[in-house]
Amino acid sequence: MSSFTNERIAPTSASPNMKNYEQARGHFRWEEVESEFTWHETGKINMAYEAIDRHAESSRRDKIALYYSDGQREEAYTFGQIKSSSNRFGNVLRQLGIGKGDRVFIFMPRSPELYFALLGIIKVGAIAGPLFEAFMETAVKDRLEDSQAVAIVTSPSQLPRIPVQDLPHLKHVILVGHDLRLEQGQVDFHQAMESASEELDLDWMDREDGLILHYTSGSTGKPKGVLHVHDAMVQHYYTGKIVLDLKEDDVYWCTADPGWVTGTSYGVFAPWLNGATNVIRGGRFKPADWYATLQKYGVTVWYSAPTAFRMLMGAGDELVSGFDLSKLRHVLSVGEPLNPEVVRWGLNVFKQRIHDTWWMTETGGQLICNYPGMAIKPGSMGKPIPGVDAAILDDEGRILEPYCMGNLAIKTAWPSMMRRIWNNPSKYEEYFRFKGWYVSGDSAFRDEDGYFWFQGRVDDVINTAGERVGPFEVESKLVEHPAVAEAGVIGKPDPMRGEVIKAFIALRDGYTASEELKEQIVRFVKTGLSAHAAPREIEFKDKLPKTRSGKIMRRVLKAWELNLPTGDMSTIED
Numbered sequence: 001m002s003s004f005t006n007e008r009i010a011p012t013s014a015s016p017n018m019k020n021y022e023q024a025r026g027h028f029r030w031e032e033v034e035s036e037f038t039w040h041e042t043g044k045i046n047m048a049y050e051a052i053d054r055h056a057e058s059s060r061r062d063k064i065a066l067y068y069s070d071g072q073r074e075e076a077y078t079f080g081q082i083k084s085s086s087n088r089f090g091n092v093l094r095q096l097g098i099g100k101g102d103r104v105f106i107f108m109p110r111s112p113e114l115y116f117a118l119l120g121i122i123k124v125g126a127i128a129g130p131l132f133e134a135f136m137e138t139a140v141k142d143r144l145e146d147s148q149a150v151a152i153v154t155s156p157s158q159l160p161r162i163p164v165q166d167l168p169h170l171k172h173v174i175l176v177g178h179d180l181r182l183e184q185g186q187v188d189f190h191q192a193m194e195s196a197s198e199e200l201d202l203d204w205m206d207r208e209d210g211l212i213l214h215y216t217s218g219s220t221g222k223p224k225g226v227l228h229v230h231d232a233m234v235q236h237y238y239t240g241k242i243v244l245d246l247k248e249d250d251v252y253w254c255t256a257d258p259g260w261v262t263g264t265s266y267g268v269f270a271p272w273l274n275g276a277t278n279v280i281r282g283g284r285f286k287p288a289d290w291y292a293t294l295q296k297y298g299v300t301v302w303y304s305a306p307t308a309f310r311m312l313m314g315a316g317d318e319l320v321s322g323f324d325l326s327k328l329r330h331v332l333s334v335g336e337p338l339n340p341e342v343v344r345w346g347l348n349v350f351k352q353r354i355h356d357t358w359w360m361t362e363t364g365g366q367l368i369c370n371y372p373g374m375a376i377k378p379g380s381m382g383k384p385i386p387g388v389d390a391a392i393l394d395d396e397g398r399i400l401e402p403y404c405m406g407n408l409a410i411k412t413a414w415p416s417m418m419r420r421i422w423n424n425p426s427k428y429e430e431y432f433r434f435k436g437w438y439v440s441g442d443s444a445f446r447d448e449d450g451y452f453w454f455q456g457r458v459d460d461v462i463n464t465a466g467e468r469v470g471p472f473e474v475e476s477k478l479v480e481h482p483a484v485a486e487a488g489v490i491g492k493p494d495p496m497r498g499e500v501i502k503a504f505i506a507l508r509d510g511y512t513a514s515e516e517l518k519e520q521i522v523r524f525v526k527t528g529l530s531a532h533a534a535p536r537e538i539e540f541k542d543k544l545p546k547t548r549s550g551k552i553m554r555r556v557l558k559a560w561e562l563n564l565p566t567g568d569m570s571t572i573e574d
């Protein structure tokens, strides 16, 4: 939650791609952005063609498209090379009989192969499903089951977490590794790539055809498969230009994992649609390694997240002063509220403003942003991009005045908007319950200059270190533990991670509360679901507050935690 101030920080960038915000908004048309693509005339498009092949067939053929490093591997690839490798993978898939509309998942640590696979999937018209590498069996199973994926690209280290025997639709496991002993249904990625042709007639798609499926969590039910389509490229390209401010010579680094939407929309599509050189760093977060990455590649544009900035800030200014970051000219943030304090720190150590951007998995691309050419109000998410209208609505869908807190909503539609929730049309409809609006689930207010200020979620979704966690998914895992009778999960405010996950647990008869039991339960979630979804804190209770219909009241748990009044308890069980 950020409080309003009228402090303004003037632009630091001399010549941004978007010179005048009001002017750009005034006569903006998406059709004009589209007209920069060749498919404007044919109507047929392919994201991977526009991101890679188009450059490979131009004077950018030998330009470095990808710098990859993870502490062990250190590699560089040109647009021409990525075209060939993704073509090969497209052929591998076709030989397996995989094509248009099939769901093909990727579940492996970051590596160049991951990106070749992703682009190859898209080239043959299949729908890519990237999974966060830290997911454990239950998380993997839920997503593959719901999407009925036919193939998965993975590494031997992840293989034990894929319950193939329980997934009848999953026919092919493509393994990226060395000295593999293959079992039935398994394919050796490197071997198959070697024997595949590097020529491919890619599938030309309709703009509304499926591109990518990102699973994300709500407050109830299993994770939802958010479907994006090839048309999203219009938004990725445009925001890459005006928000990331990408230009021909930029070296760009987005720190997000491709298992999350930021790591694809802005880790793959936006930079490459704009022909920029893209830096990908694998391995774990370490402040010194991150600064070294900025220095080594001469990163000019950098997109990261508040938790990372806070951790870098915590690592001290002496560390950063040992690196040459003079190439850096534009810094951006997404995923959670960006503290004004962090913006001020950025001014000091990077000599740069950090530009906050707001969007969601469902929106596919940036919607409310701070631009290089405009004054920043620290603590504000910025203003809607040209082509997008945002408003604050009350619970009946009426537009509220400036400074009134309410539901942050976006006027429909924009190119990268989700087109479907997989297998769940009614969930999709919920977002559009006020005619003509997409309701985000965030609460915010708008000031009289049109800047938006994030206040919190209106639902129980937890945002820990910029990663979205659904309490239901964690609770479901917790109650699988033999000692747990009931569990309720909330986000607890945390100075570093924004929120951490806290679980309230009622034990089954015969179990006694102890520190060991807490640790055991945490481990159970870590190894069964995912480390990032495991509670950092557990509190045992004799009983949890429930509605008469038996639903655990997270609102009451949260009030307990924050020492706030519990509010209306009239629906409570007893």
Ligand code: WT7
Pocket (backbone or CB within 6 Å): 216, 261, 262, 333, 334, 335, 336, 337, 338, 356, 357, 358, 359, 360, 361, 362, 381, 440, 441, 442, 454, 456, 457, 463, 466, 467, 468
């Ligand atoms: C939720 C979406 C696609 C971006 C990565 C997260 C929160 C996102 C901001 C911001 C405050 C933010 C919102 C949103 N969020 N950006 N700039 N300031 N909160 O995508 O996992 O779908 O989460 O993240 O609550 O609803 P996501």
